[in-house]
Amino acid sequence: MDNPTTHGLEEELRACKQKIQNLLRENEQLEMEMQQMKDPKNSLSSNLIPNECERSMSGEVNSENRYSRLMALQKMGVVSDYTRIIQCSVVIIGIGGIGIVAAEMLSRCGIGELILIDHDSVELANMNRMFYRPEHSGMTKVEAAKQSLTIINSDVKVSGFNLDVTNLDNYDIILSLIQSDTPSRQRLVLCCVDNFSARMSINQLCLEARVPWLESGLSENAVSGHIQFIVPGVTACFACAPPLVVATGLEASLKKEGVCVASLPTTSAIIAGLLVQNALKYILRFGKCTEVLAYNSIQDFFSSYCLKPNPKCSFKLCLQRQEEVIKNSENCMSNNIFLPQQDESIQLEEVSKDNEWNIEVVEEVADEMRENETEVCELKDLTNEELNELLKIS
Amino acid sequence: MDNPTTHGLEEELRACKQKIQNLLRENEQLEMEMQQMKDPKNSLSSNLIPNECERSMSGEVNSENRYSRLMALQKMGVVSDYTRIIQCSVVIIGIGGIGIVAAEMLSRCGIGELILIDHDSVELANMNRMFYRPEHSGMTKVEAAKQSLTIINSDVKVSGFNLDVTNLDNYDIILSLIQSDTPSRQRLVLCCVDNFSARMSINQLCLEARVPWLESGLSENAVSGHIQFIVPGVTACFACAPPLVVATGLEASLKKEGVCVASLPTTSAIIAGLLVQNALKYILRFGKCTEVLAYNSIQDFFSSYCLKPNPKCSFKLCLQRQEEVIKNSENCMSNNIFLPQQDESIQLEEVSKDNEWNIEVVEEVADEMRENETEVCELKDLTNEELNELLKIS
Numbered sequence: 007m008d009n010p011t012t013h014g015l016e017e018e019l020r021a022c023k024q025k026i027q028n029l030l031r032e033n034e035q036l037e038m039e040m041q042q043m044k045d046p047k048n049s050l051s052s053n054l055i056p057n058e059c060e061r062s063m064s065g066e067v068n069s070e071n072r073y074s075r076l077m078a079l080q081k082m083g084v085v086s087d088y089t090r091i092i093q094c095s096v097v098i099i100g101i102g103g104i105g106i107v108a109a110e111m112l113s114r115c116g117i118g119e120l121i122l123i124d125h126d127s128v129e130l131a132n133m134n135r136m137f138y139r140p141e142h143s144g145m146t147k148v149e150a151a152k153q154s155l156t157i158i159n160s161d162v163k164v165s166g167f168n169l170d171v172t173n174l175d176n177y178d179i180i181l182s183l184i185q186s187d188t189p190s191r192q193r194l195v196l197c198c199v200d201n202f203s204a205r206m207s208i209n210q211l212c213l214e215a216r217v218p219w220l221e222s223g224l225s226e227n228a229v230s231g232h233i234q235f236i237v238p239g240v241t242a243c244f245a246c247a248p249p250l251v252v253a254t255g256l257e258a259s260l261k262k263e264g265v266c267v268a269s270l271p272t273t274s275a276i277i278a279g280l281l282v283q284n285a286l287k288y289i290l291r292f293g294k295c296t297e298v299l300a301y302n303s304i305q306d307f308f309s310s311y312c313l314k315p316n317p318k319c320s321f322k323l324c325l326q327r328q329e330e331v332i333k334n335s336e337n338c339m340s341n342n343i344f345l346p347q348q349d350e351s352i353q354l355e356e357v358s359k360d361n362e363w364n365i366e367v368v369e370e371v372a373d374e375m376r377e378n379e380t381e382v383c384e385l386k387d388l389t390n391e392e393l394n395e396l397l398k399i400s
Numbered sequence: 401m402d403n404p405t406t407h408g409l410e411e412e413l414r415a416c417k418q419k420i421q422n423l424l425r426e427n428e429q430l431e432m433e434m435q436q437m438k439d440p441k442n443s444l445s446s447n448l449i450p451n452e453c454e455r456s457m458s459g460e461v462n463s464e465n466r467y468s469r470l471m472a473l474q475k476m477g478v479v480s481d482y483t484r485i486i487q488c489s490v491v492i493i494g495i496g497g498i499g500i501v502a503a504e505m506l507s508r509c510g511i512g513e514l515i516l517i518d519h520d521s522v523e524l525a526n527m528n529r530m531f532y533r534p535e536h537s538g539m540t541k542v543e544a545a546k547q548s549l550t551i552i553n554s555d556v557k558v559s560g561f562n563l564d565v566t567n568l569d570n571y572d573i574i575l576s577l578i579q580s581d582t583p584s585r586q587r588l589v590l591c592c593v594d595n596f597s598a599r600m601s602i603n604q605l606c607l608e609a610r611v612p613w614l615e616s617g618l619s620e621n622a623v624s625g626h627i628q629f630i631v632p633g634v635t636a637c638f639a640c641a642p643p644l645v646v647a648t649g650l651e652a653s654l655k656k657e658g659v660c661v662a663s664l665p666t667t668s669a670i671i672a673g674l675l676v677q678n679a680l681k682y683i684l685r686f687g688k689c690t691e692v693l694a695y696n697s698i699q700d701f702f703s704s705y706c707l708k709p710n711p712k713c714s715f716k717l718c719l720q721r722q723e724e725v726i727k728n729s730e731n732c733m734s735n736n737i738f739l740p741q742q743d744e745s746i747q748l749e750e751v752s753k754d755n756e757w758n759i760e761v762v763e764e765v766a767d768e769m770r771e772n773e774t775e776v777c778e779l780k781d782l783t784n785e786e787l788n789e790l791l792k793i794s
Contacts, residue, residue: 067659067660068525069523069524069525070523070524070525071524071525072524072525072527072528073528074525074660075525075528075622075660075661075662075663076528076662076663076664078622078659078660078661078662078663079621079622079662079664081659081662082620082621082662084621084622084623084662107530107669110530110665111530111665111666111669114527114528114529114530114665115528115664115665129463129464130463130464130465130466131462131463131464131465131466131468131469133466133508133552133553134466134467134469134470134508134509135508136504136505136508136530139551139552140551140552141551157533157534157535158527158533158534159527226476227473227476227478228469228472228473228478229478229687265461265472265475266461266468266469266472267469267472268469268470268472268473268475268476268478269469269470269472270470270473270509270677270680271504271505271508271509271676272505272673272674272676272677272680273673273677275501275505275669275670275672275673276669276670276673276674276677278669279666279667279669279670279673280666280670280700282665282666283664283666283667283670283697283700284700286664286666287697292698293623293697293698293699294698294699294700296699296700299700303677303681303687304686304687304688305687305688306674306677306678306688306690306693306702306704308700308702310700
């Protein structure tokens with residue numbers, strides 16, 4: 007078995023098998039694209055989300071209405087217009103432990119369109135995280151996701167692309183998927199990949215497309231995670247200051263035979279939840295979007311902070327976006343966090359208005375609250391429209 | 401139509417239909433119980449978790465091993481023995497937005513046994529939260545959950561009971577489900593109900609059974625939630641100090657025709673994640689279990705604190721448990737948080753050991769970290785065995 011000729015052949019065979027698999031995937035991808043080209047409704051260059059005009063959401067309270075408890079957010083004054091979600095397209099890159107949970111959440115919320123990008127297949131070893139089931143084993147993740155998400159909510163247009171974001175050949179097609187060609191359609195990217203180079207590619211793509219994105223990640227020992235909200239030119243880009251977890255270099259050291267990173271359904275779902283919660287705050291304009299939020303499960307410790315754009319960032323496009331933003335926004339920007347319309351946000355105090363038992367938040371908690379508030383900087387009075395304006399100027 | 405006789409008849413008919421439905425459920429429940437009695441392996445009074453002896457978890461890294469990424473927690477030193485999870489039974493009361501996600505997480509983690517209790521049915525209006533699918537509509541929640549969870553991981557023994565925890569007639573059967581009759585089998589209760597009286601019933605049940613439990617809840621406007629770890633006699637019980645969200649009285653004021661509470665898949669999954677993460681820390685003895693952890697999504701604000709048992713608690717059983725604990729533990733208890741074996745927990749510093757980029761946690765974050773540490777009290781040197789000992793003494 008250790009004969010060098012046998013060893014060489016085995017290796018060649020393995021490479022061939024890998025190539026066949028890649029070709030099969032490419033084929034599948036081509037077929038999918040062709041299908042979309044044939045059907046004008048599904049065309050990549052189409053300006054309309056199918057059924058966008060026909061779709062509606064009723065606030066009626068009955069057991070058959072899947073949107074009643076979401077429209078209740080509007081009745082309760084949390085959001086001013088929940089149906090805004092129908093006009094939004096979210097691109098999710100990476101539909102593993104975090105991305106697929108994010109996709110399910112957005113589907114259940116009735117998002118207008120979901121565009122899923124991944125080049126991996128489902129295996130039994132993925133069953134320790136949410137969503138995929140044993141019967142999906144062997145299917146591509148985009149195929150399995152599309153199938154299940156359509157069952158969960160057929161109102162949502164879901165398209166899947168079997169593409170590797172780190173492959174330069176795919177740059178243009180992914181860029182076209184990220185770029186919105188209708189100003190009325192809001193587009194957001196969720197980055198749910200598991201490696202540094204994929205994050206760097208997405209950083210470049212979103213800088214080029216001037217599209218806001220939310221990055222997410224988990225530590226290799228499964229007990230920590232983070233999310234980061236990145237608005238090109240407004241906040242630090244991913245290259246300005248990558249998060250600690252990614253920067254530790256653990257990533258590379260763990261790619262050894264017989265060793266795999268740990269993962270937990272809990273940590274991935276918590277991070278997916280925080281990610282989509284911030285996406286919803288951005289899309290539906292309520293509350294305050296956090297720039298960086300880190301979670302450590304060992305002590306249930308959460309920290310949030312801002313990252314200013316680095317004036318010496320290694321990404322030229324970042325410097326360009328920073329300049330554009332400074333030029334066009336000196337009057338409405340005081341710091342580097344995007345805050346949706348202030349008047350629509352709920353204050354903590356309001357939640358406890360009907361406090362008939364007179365239970366009070368104790369002083370030390372209140373202190374911490376105030377501390378948190380000063381820690382997170384705000385960009386007041388900047389609406390989504392103004393932000394889009396800022397980002398569109400070239 | 402408004403004729404008083406017609407109205408009376410309609411009401412009677414509605415009551416009859418309701419009764420039929422209740423009877424059908426009772427029937428179903430009885431059949432389930434009978435089935436369990438016939439099969440000695442499944443008997444409620446059986447001391448053995450079926451397949452407990454045969455079940456094993458391999459740490460081998462291959463695409464077919466569903467436990468490889470969980471056993472990696474052991475390889476990486478996060479937990480000392482992941483297979484301990486096989487010996488554990490978790491009772492989940494309420495399998496709506498939070499409970500069903502908790503059940504899926506524990507199934508995927510390979511928990512020994514899941515006992516689900518709920519008396520509700522699935523409807524399309526539940527589709528805005530995770531797990532249930534349109535094809536489950538009309539099924540009881542326990543039936544739908546059992547069916548899907550068995551597909552997800554057939555290693556886990558799942559049993560479902562269509563019971564209302566607030567109905568006094570069910571007290572004894574639920575008590576027997578909660579009580580563990582084998583000392584080697586660890587038992588934990590997760591409370592995922594949506595009303596105050598159900599929480600009070602569970603409080604009474606767990607005090608009587610001397611079983612630790614984790615309570616959880618969401619605010620009616622869907623943007624906040626909390627978890628609370630309750631160890632009878634050691635921490636505050638639910639009646640000692642109910643959380644603010646429940647205490648506001650919003651609950652009752654919202655039960656009007658045409659009005660429903662709001663809910664989001666994000667907030668429920670985040671709370672379910674935090675709940676199960678703390679359950680895992682307790683079962684697998686790593687990290688620090690938080691007593692009360694509250695989340696407000698509007699500002700991504702998290703607070704954690706301790707609640708000491710109330711020496712004037714209105715629940716007699718709580719006072720009795722407090723006395724027992726004081727009597728038997730003066731030497732090993734300094735405060736009211738349960739901390740699993742200290743030597744198995746990971747410190748935040750360890751995560752960043754390989755920090756080749758020399759990125760540091762900035763001072764204000766470190767300060768907050770220290771603050772958090774002093775805020776959460778610790779019960780050092782108390783192992784699970786010692787805790788069980790404490791709770792078993794009558």
